[in-house]
Amino acid sequence: MALLQQITERTFFVPGANNLGIITTNDGGAIAVDTGLDKDTGRLVRKALDEANLTLQAIISTHHHADHVGGNDYLLRNMPDVVVYAPRVEASLIEHPLLEPIYLNMGAQPLAALHNKWLMAKGSPVHHLIDDKQIEVAGVWFDILALPGHSINQIGVAFDGVCFVADGFFGPAILEKHGIPYAHDVHAQLTSFDSILQRGEHCFLPGHGDLLERDSLAHVIAVNRSAVERSSQMVYAALGESGDLFAVARRVQQAMELRLAGIPHFAIFVSAVAAHLTYLEVEGLVHIVFDERGMIWQRAV
Ligand SMILES: [Zn+2]
Structure with a gap:
């Protein structure tokens, strides 16, 4: 089976523990939305694109968590022309990955146990900051959704009827495994659920979970909302x-x-x-x- 699963004419994803979005450009190129945990997922993106005769031109990193940006380093080292786009603040954390174990250790020098690849990616340069609601990347215009909450300044991206929401929500099976869906700002997390619900795309791809049709979105968002509200109630x-x-x-x-x-x-x-x-x-x-x-x-x- 091909590594690249097609969603619409111009959108694809590499399924896995972290779903990686791929969008084709007009000239045989590709843009990746997140790159997974490490060099293995970076290599997987490269292999998937090679199979499809596509050349990676750019990466859009939705937020700084290591399981979303960990493949950037491998891809940039092997394809030095690739440029990285990321939202402000998240970009700083992508460029300085030590900041994540620092904040998880209350600002102190992190314990050695916090220096692992799940909490500290290799880090990569970010060539372009994303501030606007629409951006052009390699000739492709994307809608940018502000999805703060799970992370400080997380974004989602939409193109060709598909909304790539990163960790804007989780698949229900993933939620069951977590006690509390990770949050930086709970109020923003709840507001971002509303932002996703207002989108008109046909398909929604979370970072973790199954690709959803529009019909299933309200139910899955309701499951996410109740997991967050239940967490608040338990606290x-x-x-x-x-x-x-x-x-x-x-x-x-x-x-x-x-x-x-x-x-x-x-x-x-x-x-x-x-x-x-x-x-x-x-x-x-x-x-x-x-x-x-x-x-x-x-x-x-
Ligand atoms: Zn995350």
Whole structure:
């Protein structure tokens, strides 16, 4: 079976743990939307394009997470003419991948365990910042969707009736595996669900999960929305008794019966719990007090 799965005349994807979008240009070229985790996924993109007689011209990186940009380095080293596009802020993190394990370690020098390829990609230059709602890449005009929330300034891209939403939502089977869908900004994550629902494309490709037809979109977004809202409710429920961030995270973990396998998983989980606490604070549902235990979260209502 061909590596490249066709969606519409000009859009394709390489399916996998992370679906990688491919768009053809007018002159035998191709543009990749994300490149996967590492050199193996970079190599897969190259092989898929070779099979189809297409030459990679550009990469659009939707956000900085290592499983979306990890193939950039391999592709740029092997095809030095390829240019990378990414949204502002995300671009800085793509160029300086050490910043991800730093923020997951509360700004401190990261623990050695956080220096792994899932949290720290090789990094790559970003040649063009994406600021606009429409951009031209290698002669192809894309609609750019602002999809912040899961990551700081994540984007999706739309072309030829297909919307590549990156981690703007997850496939339902993926959601079941995660205790809390990773969030940087919960309010923005919920708002981005609405932005996706308003799109008129026929097909929607998440980074993780199955390609969706428009008919299935509302259901899948509803499943995502309830996973995020349930996470907020569980964080609020964990504050029956006040506690610091780690106490809250531990109670949520126990309530969800999650097994956290090691420091990276723990760091991501605590970060997501912190995002929900910030959200609940903005909503006026919780607040912080200082007592002999330190910085303590408690219910405001
Ligand atoms: Zn992500």
